[in-house]
Amino acid sequence: MTNLVDRPSLGRGDRRRAQLVQAGVELLCEGGWPAVTTRAVAARANTNPGVIHYHFGGLPGLHCAVAHQTCELVISPLVTMFLDAPDTRTALRTMRDALPQTASDDHAMHLAVELIAGATRDSTLGSALGAKLKEVRTEIADHVRIRHPDWTRRRAAGMATLIIAFMDGLVLHHSV
Template sequence: MSATSVERGRDVRRRLLRAAVELIPELGWNAVSTRSVAERAGVTPGLVHYHFSSLQALLREAVVDAMSTELSSVLPALEQAEDLAAGLDMLVSRLDAYDGMDAASLLFVEAYLAATRDEELRERLAAQLGGLRRELAAWLAEHGHGAPAATASILAAAVDGVLLHRALIPDSGAEELAPVLRRLVTSLDEQSG
């Protein structure tokens, strides 16, 4: 295979993944079709199955890659914080970018729902969530928190919960949530000691 055909293949694959990430929030996981992905990517439907074993394999890879990108930005941002309170404030302030109906929020919701019926997707998303929890736990431990693993689990669940609820009740911003989250994390730390 020539370098040009390899590059074209990579480009088609990237376009298919990007099209899937765009279509999942727009249409819903189950409404995305081979044809809709191919049309959005500007390729023939046969290329979807040339690059991926199935439409579900394409959707899985697209969502796992997109979620990995979103989650990978959390720890570097936390590491910029000078202390635990500043890190928690930063984490909560980042939530203001998501209103619950934005593409990233809808992608996460659709992926979580699809994972209830797709064991491979569930395992891959669980691995990502586990990685986030470990990173949060390490960051909490570095800042002297006494129960980093349990707190990281609660913190990740709280962030997910806020994002999920915002689609229905978009009334809580960073200014309201940050003090509550700080008290929760501090309380969990005090109870562990």
């Protein structure tokens, strides 16, 4: 029988997991996906590689967690700007005005590029990015429907897709 007293508490395990993901994000920003190895992440987090296998089931699971956190860091601030604005026109203007600053943030831009590059090379990372983008589109579409209750779900979903494309395009144009 397992001695439950000697097992780490849920809070401690969650903190360790978050620490490992943060170490992975830092390494991703510094050296791209090739830098995010079990040994490098474990060294950065001052632990042993076995902890990564315990929390993530290995490197692919760690990469997915890092990709998810990277999505949160890169995408969520822009989505929050949109959702917090009083109306759609103001939201788009606010995002447009904020993007030059976002695009000049080397850290965020490097993470965005690595996220896309990783998604094109690894189907698991591509699925993680796709799931996050779908979640964001749904969130924006729901918000658009609240602002325009007479719109169909399809029309709101189409507008959400255009808003995401608007964000992508502005980031691209401001980063080059």
